[in-house]
Amino acid sequence: MIDLHAHSTRSDGRLTPGALVARAAEAGVTTFALTDHDTIDGLDEARTAANTHDITFIDGVEVSVTWQRRTLHVVGLAFDRGNAALTEGLATLQQVRRDRAKRIAAKIEKLGVADAWSRAQALAAAGQITRPHFARLLIEDGVCRNNNQAFKKHLRPGRDAHVTVEWASLDDAVAWIQGAGGIAVLAHPFGYGFSAAWRRRALAAFAQAGGDALEICTGTTDRQQEITAARDAAQHGLAGSAGSDFHAPEQFWLGLGRLRALPGGLPAVWHDPRFPGADAAN
Known part of the structure; x- marks a missing residue:
């Protein structure tokens, strides 16, 4: 399998x-x-x-x-x-992800989520900070009922917490x-x-x-x-x-x-x- x-x-x-x-x-x-x-x-x-x-x-x-x-x-x-080219390319994308995460954190704090950046870092632990981590914060702080609502109302493209970036x-x-x-x-x-x-x-x-x-x-x-x-x-x-x-x-x-x-x-x-x-x- x-x-x-x-x-x-x-x-x-x-x-x-x-x-x-x-x-x-x-x-x-x-x-x-x-x-x-x-x-x-x-x-x-x-x-x-x-x-x-x-x-x-x-x-x-x-x-x-x-x-x-x-x-x-x-x-x-x-x-x-x-x-080298692969690892350097991925390192560049990781920096894009970090920059995006900081911008998303600032946006969801305006929606009523406290200390979004530090809490997202804690959730991610050794991994990267991603949109699902911010969805969890929106749910924990009562802004959204579930993951689907967090993305539909705030995190998907065109919504108030979405951040557009340029990938590879x-x-x-x-x-x-x-x-x-x-x-x-x-x-x-x-x-x-x-x-x-x-x-x-x-x-x-x-x-x-x-x-x-x-x-x-x-x-x-x-x-x-x-x-x-x-x-x-x-x-x-x-x-x-x-x-x-x-x-x-x-x-x-x-x-x-x-x-x-x-x-x-x-x-x-x-x-x-x-x-x-x-x-x-x-």
Whole structure:
């Protein structure tokens, strides 16, 4: 069982890298990638846990991209973590994230949240400060009832606590990953709220940038979406990938490794020669 997209406390997940891998093992996952947002800080802990649980571990990251004034996510798999261009690029994105977090903190303090910056730092602990941390503060201080309301009313684009930033370019993200010997995957094509036309434009731009694969099966896709994504991938000569995009145990509607098989005929990213154990992964 394969799951190539999941998050830990090093970004916006709720489980530590070690606990996340243990949960994946309990779910029967045999090949697993940790893909935290714009950071590889959790990979060592996750790999140690994977060795304990006899899981094939794949180094991963999810790179934030600005394209056509919209945000895309490109998952990198099986790269050299020591590559200078990749590590420098991720360091730049981490600084963008810190600057954004300070600006969000100032905005939600105006909404009635006390000491937002210091409290967000405490929630993030060793990881990065992300929008879900601010959502938790909005809930704790009674400004919002739940996470969905926090994003819908305050944190999503166009709302009063949203902060627009410039992430990596699509070309740079793909180049960083491939320059480090890795595989570039466009994540969750149905997860951006795009129309069908914009989804196709984004995929075409990704293919033109030299991307390798498209995430077909996720924790929230239905079979018709997966068939559509597989057709789109084939049109652009892209392989297919699969990942739950797991963040927290509270996501009862999805689970680690709970993914359908890729639609027939589409080459799988885990058969790419760059993928560790390519012939053995199934």
